[in-house]
Amino acid sequence: MEFKTQYITPDIKLSLYEDKLYKTEIAFKNHMLIWFISGETKIIQADRSYLFKSGDIFLIPRNQLASIINYPKDGRPHKTVVMHLTIDKLKEFYANLNVKRKGTAIQKIRSFKNHPLLESCLTSLIPYFEMEGTFPENIASLKITEAISILRAINEDIDDILANFKEPDKIDLATFMEKNFMFNMPLEKFSYLTGRSLTTFKRDFRKKFNMTPQRWLTRKRLELAHYRLVKDRKKPIDVYYEVGFENLSHFSYAFKKHFGYAPTAFTKGRI
Numbered sequence: 001m002e003f004k005t006q007y008i009t010p011d012i013k014l015s016l017y018e019d020k021l022y023k024t025e026i027a028f029k030n031h032m033l034i035w036f037i038s039g040e041t042k043i044i045q046a047d048r049s050y051l052f053k054s055g056d057i058f059l060i061p062r063n064q065l066a067s068i069i070n071y072p073k074d075g076r077p078h079k080t081v082v083m084h085l086t087i088d089k090l091k092e093f094y095a096n097l098n099v100k101r102k103g104t105a106i107q108k109i110r111s112f113k114n115h116p117l118l119e120s121c122l123t124s125l126i127p128y129f130e131m132e133g134t135f136p137e138n139i140a141s142l143k144i145t146e147a148i149s150i151l152r153a154i155n156e157d158i159d160d161i162l163a164n165f166k167e168p169d170k171i172d173l174a175t176f177m178e179k180n181f182m183f184n185m186p187l188e189k190f191s192y193l194t195g196r197s198l199t200t201f202k203r204d205f206r207k208k209f210n211m212t213p214q215r216w217l218t219r220k221r222l223e224l225a226h227y228r229l230v231k232d233r234k235k236p237i238d239v240y241y242e243v244g245f246e247n248l249s250h251f252s253y254a255f256k257k258h259f260g261y262a263p264t265a266f267t268k269g270r271i
Contacts, residue, residue, distance in 0.1 A: 004016040004017075006129055008125070008128045008129055008131070008135040008140065009135055009137065009140040010084070011030075011083065011084040011085075011086060011089070011140065011144060012081075012082070012083050012084070012125060012135075012140055012143065012144070013081075013082050014079070014080075014081055014082075014126075014129045015078075015079070015080045015081075015082055016077055016078070016079050017039070017070050017071075017072070017077060017078040017079075018072060018077040018078075019072075020071060020072070021069060021070070021071045022069070022070045022071070022078070023067065023068070023069045023070075023241060024067075024068050025065075025066070025067050025068070025183050025184050025185065025244075026065075026066065026068065027062075027063050027064060027065045027066070027185070027189060027193060028060060028062050028063070028064070029062055029063070030062055030084040030085060030086045030087070031059060031060065031061055031062050031084070031085040031090075031161065031162065032059065032060040032062075032082060032083070032084060032085070033057070033058075033059050033082070033083040033085060033118075033122075033147055033151075034052075034057065034058055034059075034060065034080050034081070034082050034083075035056075035057045035080060035081045035082075035118070035119065035122040035123075036052055036053060036054050036055060036056045036057070036079075036080055037054065037079040037080060037081065038054050038072075038073065038074075038076035038077060038078065038079045039053075039054070039070065039071060039072050039073050039076060039077060039078030039079055039080075040052065040053045040054075040070075040071055040073045040078070041053075041068060041069065041070050041071075041078070041080075042068075042069045043060070043066050043067070043068050043069075043109065044066060044067040044068075044069070045064065045065065045066045045067075045109075046065065046179045046180050046182075046183075047179070048108070050109055050111070052111070053073065054073070054076075055113070055114040055119075056111065056113060056114065057111075057112040057113065057114060057115060057118045057119065057122065058109055058110060058111045058112060059109065059110045059112070059151070059158075059161075060109050061107045061108070061109070061110075061161050062087075063107075063168060063193060064107060064108075064109070065180050065183045065185065065193065066183075067183065067242075081122050081125055081126070083122070083143075083144060083147055085144065085147070085148065085162065087165055089141075089144055089148075090148070090162050090163065090165070091165060093145060093148050094162075094163050099159050099163050101159055101160050101163055101164065102157060102159075102160055107161060110155060110158070110161075112154065112155075115150075115154060117150045117153070117154065118147070118150050118151075118154070121143065121146050121147050121150055122147070124143070125143060148162065167192075167195070168192060168193050168194065168195045169195045170194065170195030170196060171194055171195055173194050173196075173201070173204050173205060173208055174208050174209070176190075176193070176194050177190070177194075177205075177213075177216075180193075181216075181217055181220045181221065181224075181244065182220075182221060182224060182242065182243050182244045183244060184244040184245070184246060187201065187202070187213055187214075190213070201213070217244070218254060218258075219258070221243040221244045221245065222243075222254060222255055222258045222259070224243045225239050225240065225243045225245075225251070225255065225263065226255075226259065228242070228243070229263055229266045229267075230266060233266075235267055236248065236251065236252065236255075236263040236264055236267070239251075239263070240252075251263070252264075
């Protein structure tokens with residue numbers, strides 16, 4: 001697996017991936033502005049999915065759970081320019097602006113296709129990756145400021161995302177977990193995204209579901225895997241990572257322990 005990341009600053013990077021497939025599950029702590037040079041990316045969230053390819057530009061809001069699958073395409077590597085829009089930088093940008101957020105924008109991925117203003121801004125970064133020495137911090141700051149300014153000019157409700165500096169509010173735990181259980185995240189991340197400390201999360205979880213989070217997550221993931229094996233006729237190797245297991249052997253062991261037969265029983269015609 002060949003995965004390379006080249007930073008010109010901590011907030012601006014060039015990402016290059018040349019293998020067949022790279023998958024990760026994450027909720028970014030910063031907003032991510034991404035320009036696709038080549039390759040493809042599939043982003044799967046609880047209620048929607050996206051496919052991005054060469055030339056596309058999109059923004060992933062922070063704290064949004066997603067499975068991200070990157071892969072080369074048409075003989076070219078998966079290559080992107082990524083700009084982190086940090087809370088500190090956004091607070092600095094908005095400090096002297098009298099912006100009143102509407103609070104109505106949905107916190108979802110925003111696609112800008114190959115918008116010429118954004119494309120020009122991000123394309124101008126390419127020569128800097130070939131520089132020797134340290135990239136001047138003031139120039140990096142100007143490029144990020146330029147990108148934010150363009151986003152505000154081309155998307156009227158983007159302030160509802162970028163100018164929202166709040167940590168996640170305490171939300172209904174059951175609704176969130178039923179929607180996002182298939183994402184293989186640490187309990188600390190689930191607790192943060194539901195607006196709770198880890199201790200409060202575990203306490204509230206047991207009150208709601210009458211079992212530990214680990215046990216409930218395993219059961220829900222196995223039930224979803226069973227459904228996809230039976231109804232969608234998928235193979236175990238195509239299912240285990242979709243439902244939140246880290247590897248096939250752990251999935252197969254847990255599946256057989258829970259249901260009494262191996263997940264391969266469906267493909268071998270035993271059930």
